[in-house]
Amino acid sequence: MNSLSKTPSPWLVLYTKPRAEKKLAEQLLQDGIEAYCPVQVEIKQWSDRKKKIESPLLPSMILVNIDEDKRDRVFDRKHAVRYLYWLGEPAKVTSEEVESLRSMAEDSQFESQGLEKLKPGEKLDMTALGFEHIQGTVKFVNTQECWIVLENIGYVVRFKKT
Incomplete structure (x- = not known):
C-alpha cells in the first residue's frame, strides 16, 4: 500500500483506572501517542466554597489514535486498563466525532x-x-x-x- 494513500487510523476508546483520565492522556502525549480526554467544566460546591473543575465527559475512558501494530504501547503506563470493544471489535471513533467533541467542549454550545x-x-x-x-x-x-x-x-x- 502506498503511504500517500494510507487512510488515517481511527481513534480507539481506552479504559483507564478511575479518576486517571487526564493524567493518562498527558502521559501518552509525552510518549508520542495521540490521546484526547474530552472534559466539561462543572461547578462543585463544598460547604465553604464553590470551584470550577474540569471533569471527563467519558468517565474512566480516553480516546487514542494509534497504529494497529503499536496498540500495546499504551499499557506501558499503569493507568491504562484495556480497550473498549463493541460487537466483538475494538470500538472505533471517527476523526469527525473527535473534532466534534473538541468543538463542543470548547464552545459550550450545549x-x-x-x-x-x-x-x-x-x-x-x-x-x-x-x-x-x-x-x-x-x-x-x-x-x-x-x-x-x-x-x-x-x-x-x-x-x-x-
Whole structure:
C-alpha cells in the first residue's frame, strides 16, 4: 500500500483506572501517542466554597489514535486498563466525532440549548450541540443535565449545565 494513500487510523476508546483520565492522556502525549480526554467544566460546591473543575465527559475512558501494530504501547503506563470493544471489535471513533467533541467542549454550545424540549428515546441530530454528522439518542433529561447515547461506541455521555 502506498503511504500517500494510507487512510488515517481511527481513534480507539481506552479504559483507564478511575479518576486517571487526564493524567493518562498527558502521559501518552509525552510518549508520542495521540490521546484526547474530552472534559466539561462543572461547578462543585463544598460547604465553604464553590470551584470550577474540569471533569471527563467519558468517565474512566480516553480516546487514542494509534497504529494497529503499536496498540500495546499504551499499557506501558499503569493507568491504562484495556480497550473498549463493541460487537466483538475494538470500538472505533471517527476523526469527525473527535473534532466534534473538541468543538463542543470548547464552545459550550450545549448550555444554550433548551433541555426541557428534549424527550427520552428521541433521536437527536447532534449538530445542534456542536457535533457534525453524529446522531445520538436521548437517554435521560431534566432541567440540569442530559444523557445522550453515542451509538458508535455504545456509551452514554452526560452533559451538565454549569
